[in-house]
Amino acid sequence: MQAVLSSLAALPPAFLIVAAGVVGLMVGSFLNVVIHRLPKMMEYDEANYIAEIRGEPLPHPERYNLMVPRSACPKCGHQIAPWENIPVISYLFLRGRCKACKTPIGIRYPLVELITAALSALAMWHFGPTAQALAAIVMTWSLVALFMIDADTQLLPDQITLPLLWLGLLLNLQGLFAPLADAVIGAAAGYLLLWSVYWLYKLVRGREGMGHGDFKLMAALGAWFGWQALPALILMSSVVGAVLGGAMLVFRRKSSDTTFPFGPYIVGAGLIVLFFGADVLPLTLVAGH
Known part of the structure; x- marks a missing residue:
């Protein structure tokens, strides 16, 4: 290499x-x-x-x-x-x-x-x-495929999300994007955070609010960037999802029960962190206000 x-x-x-x-x-x-x-x-x-x-x-x-x-x-x-x-x-x-x-x-x-x-x-x-450039290129290819598949079918295939997760951990054996310990915690925390949101939403609303593929995609991004990037990833994907989802409800006259894929918003947040780092979180907070 x-x-x-x-x-x-x-x-x-x-x-x-x-x-x-x-x-x-x-x-x-x-x-x-x-x-x-x-x-x-x-x-x-x-x-x-x-x-x-x-x-x-x-x-x-x-x-x-x-x-x-x-x-x-x-x-x-x-x-x-x-x-x-x-x-x-x-x-x-x-x-x-x-x-x-x-x-x-x-x-x-x-x-x-x-x-x-x-x-x-x-x-x-x-x-x-x-090596970061070569890894980042492979990551962008995976994220483009996941973005389009989820937008079309509301599916995030394990055939892409799981190899992306394991690749992030393997690359960070050498600390390519984050220390290995941070990557392992990031993978576990990324999965558990959205898993918790899923169950909380299901208990409150009585129906599913996101798919299990979203958990795995967030875990993959946590494995690449470390747990420190998770606040930026979650906040950015949530803000973008809320804004675009609200716009679709208004302009396309959808009902509030309409389901939208969350994966494309996670992908967008992942690309922002890849190229700009998790330091964009303060800017996201300002934009959110």
Whole structure:
């Protein structure tokens, strides 16, 4: 690892930032697949498991994972050629439409690619050619996927949150972002804080206020940044969630019983702490007033 970092340090900073952005574009294209398919994979696996327990035929016997089957247009079934998967460029070349049936392709696909590229480049610019930069880039990729999946389905898959948690603890064996003791306490406290809020809300209101995936995501961020960052993470995610949730209730005429995913707000708070540190807490308190 040290040899790799030394080689990176010898390269011009501008080149490293651009290279991180290009890699981010390619990873963003793959994240679009993860965002679309991972929830379906979870649904199919659960349905197959239940059918197997009951001795019934499997409802989804076909292979379905991140690689199989090939990506295709949901409208006409046109299989996506490799050149049609070139990040951003293929979307512009196709003018945002399927090559075969001209059905519009959602703008979210190039946006995910561009956001992933921007965050990757920002991490390289912010941390420089260090192990922190490489770790931060991987973290931003995970958080982009979690943000979009939770916004779509109100799910935060264990397949992403748990590896993110363990990776944070492993990285902090060397104190990359926080001392190991602070990271371990942060993981436990992050989980228990939202777990306590969940049960308190359920006792008072008689229904669930958040999902268990939120506990695991907060635990993962605690493992990365240490327990000291938890007040900033919780306050920022709560303030943003309250403001945006209230706005949606007003402008979209939703009822007060409408459920909103909390994960995207935790993700936003995590990105702020990653790039600005937990010292943003005083600014958050001022904004809250």
